[in-house]
Amino acid sequence: MEKTDVVAALAALAQDNRLDIFRLLVEAGPEGMPAGAVATALDLAPNTLTFHFDRLRTAGLVTVRRDGRSMIYAAQYETMNSLLGYLTDNCCGGVQCTPAVECKPVRKRAKIPA
Amino acid sequence: MEKTDVVAALAALAQDNRLDIFRLLVEAGPEGMPAGAVATALDLAPNTLTFHFDRLRTAGLVTVRRDGRSMIYAAQYETMNSLLGYLTDNCCGGVQCTPAVECKPVRKRAKIPA
DNA sequence: AAGATATTTCAATAAATGTTGAAATATGAC
């Protein structure tokens, strides 16, 4: 991952609403979720949301596809992994000082009973 | 780590010069290095550098101490670790899907011979 | 085609950001 891309990804995540949006999409899993559902969940104006989605998309952190009249946004796990990889690669003078970080989507699970 | 702090740390790192500065300080180790040395290494105006140091400091990513007329800046590894922890904690729907990430300063080593 | 729904586009605006140049401050050397 190029430094330029790292800065872009960091900048994309370095904003309250976008960090929320991205985390929501990550939890939603690889299938993603429609823009409207994100808007409702986070109480954001649809046009504001479009703006933020664009940022995340430009940074390669999310993808979009159309499904009927909905736009389905999904987290791009690979980019997140690359970002984490870059940060940890360089966290100790270029020496890999940590176990490899890998971030994979999680299938929905039943809640762990108390 | 609070979300506010995460956003602050991400924002601090999401800038070309600051990412360079931080990486340089990380490589410099816990002893840190004087502002002037950073300025020379990265070819930055001293006042510009002060501006960026402030950002990093406010985000808790670096510390300063005075040594004679020099100001010694040092990377704050704990904050970086917390940031990585937050990002990986939330990277899979709040489930810890990765081994714990830990970033420790590295002692200077001899170059590995070819 | 008409109407409703989902999302985007556009223009306007306030606020934050990064850089520069000039001047100030703090420390150390003489």
Place this chain on the structure above:
DNA sequence: GTCATATTTCAACATTTATTGAAATATCTT
């Protein structure tokens, strides 16, 4: 105390950012 060195402070400026409101576009339903 005077001078040089190291860094910070301040004001100015151009740029980017996030949000809003109004209008446009695309898709589906009837």
